[in-house]
Amino acid sequence: MKRLILLLMLWAVPVAAVQPDEILADPALEDRAREISKGLRCLVCRNESIDDSNADLARDLRLLVRERLTEGDSDEEVVDFVVARYGEYVLLKPTASGSNRVLYLAGPVMLLIAGIGGLLYLRRRSRAQAPAEAALSADEARRLDEIMKG
Structure with missing residues (x-):
């Protein structure tokens, strides 16, 4: 039973998609690469970081990040390079x-406009006079009696 629980616990731990041949020899650079990769979106998998994705494009991006770090770029320079190449959509x-x-700003502005519109509608509705019901004319009353009698 303990083995089963241990196996389930290990299975529940998220596994990064980084391949062993991608890992840098310098642990400090590898940590920086992992931190940068966590903030970059896989363009194939949508809302998954390139660190978690198994897509070929995500692997290419991970390699690109590591290449730029080994060339001496700062973290910001690496992110700027990737954003310049793929657009701001690549940022998670x-x-x-x-x-x-x-x-x-679109969401809050639209909510504000809808709230103001709703308040104006309710205010106008509360001030409106109820329409008076008109009585039937003599001809209408006679016609109604004929219809009702059959």
Whole structure:
């Protein structure tokens, strides 16, 4: 029973897709590469980091990150290089600047507009007079009596 529990615990631990031949010899550089990879999106798998993805493109990106680090680039330079090449979509947490600011502000602005519109509608509705029911004319009353009698 203990073996089964241990096996289930090991199975539940997420496994990174990094291949043994990708791992850098320098542990400090490898740690930096892993941190950068956690913030980069796999363009094939969508909401999975390149560190977790088994896609070929994710492997290429992991190798690119490690290559740039071994050439002496800083973490920011590596991320900037990848963003310049693939666009800001490659970031799992995009920045709130430039055209992304519109996306960040669109939700709250639309909620505010809907709230104001709803309040104006309710205010106008509460002030409206209920329509008075018009009585039947003599001709309408006579016609109704004929219909009802059959």
